[in-house]
Amino acid sequence: MVRFDPGRICLDLLATGAYEREQLDSTAQLGQWLLRAGLVPRGTPLTGLGRDWPVRFIELRCCIGQLIHAELGGPADGAPAALDRVNALAAAPPPGVRAIRGADGGLVRALSRAPECGALLAAVARDAVDLLTDPEARARLRQCEGDNCRLLYLDTSRGRRRRWCSSEACGNRERVARHRRRVAAP
Template sequence: MVRFDSGRICLDLVATGAQESEQLGSTEELGRWLLGAGLVPSGTPLAGLDAEWPARFVELRCWIGQLVGAELGVPASDATVALDRINALAAAPPPGVRAIRGADGGLVRTLSRAPECGALLAVVARDAVDLLTDPEARARLRQCEGDNCRLLYLDTSRGRRRRWCSSEVCGNRERVARHRRRAAAL
């Protein structure tokens, strides 16, 4: 699975549903995403990960998508319900972390105990609350302008003029399409 880095963990979760195929459809896919997103440190056993976890993360993804969409002017039919659900999840305690000495003697992050689904959901839900209640971060929130691209990201560019999730993918497609339109007009 290729992980899109939007600049926020909650938007990264939303990005898993913006692709052509479901990226959190199995416990293995969710486990890879949790590790790739940094929600659990590398080497953390995910023994408690069961079939319920992907469904709960997909549900949270939908709620965050509705709220973020509403912030960007997209009508959301269940924004109030989504807000209530995200707030309820954000109220749960996140996983406890601690530092231990790694094999090389340096400090590494580990979890205090095996990760629980509710605690990991709380981390993502809190990130959504932080994003949506921070006026500066909210002002940087963008949706890719690429054709058929629904990815969301934070615009951290110097002039805040970023238009695409990826200049190499969506930006390049737009430049090629623009070139073809100009060539066809000649």
């Protein structure tokens, strides 16, 4: 699974659908994403992960994508229904958390009970609601300017001039292409 840190959990979920190959097509891949995104603390058993979970997360991803693209000036087709769905999911209680002593004696985060799909969906949906209703955060929302890159991220750079999801990936490709154009120019 490709890993990219866009600055918000809901944008991280969107990133799972921005590649040629589906990143959440199995319960194992969804479980990995839940751990990497920090929705489930390390060491949490994911034995209750159901076969319908990836489909439900992909549905939420589609709804969030429709809303964010509409906010960025894209087509608003489906945005009202997507907003209703995100709001409905956000209304559910998120996972309960607690602090426990880790192996080293320090406090670590743990879930109060086994993770439930609805609670995890609620956490992501609430993050999307927070992003879309916060004018300052929404103003920092960007789409990567890299060729054929669909990743979205929050621009937290000093001058708010970040152009790419990753300077190492899309930024480097753009710099190489610019260099080739200069060298090829008469």
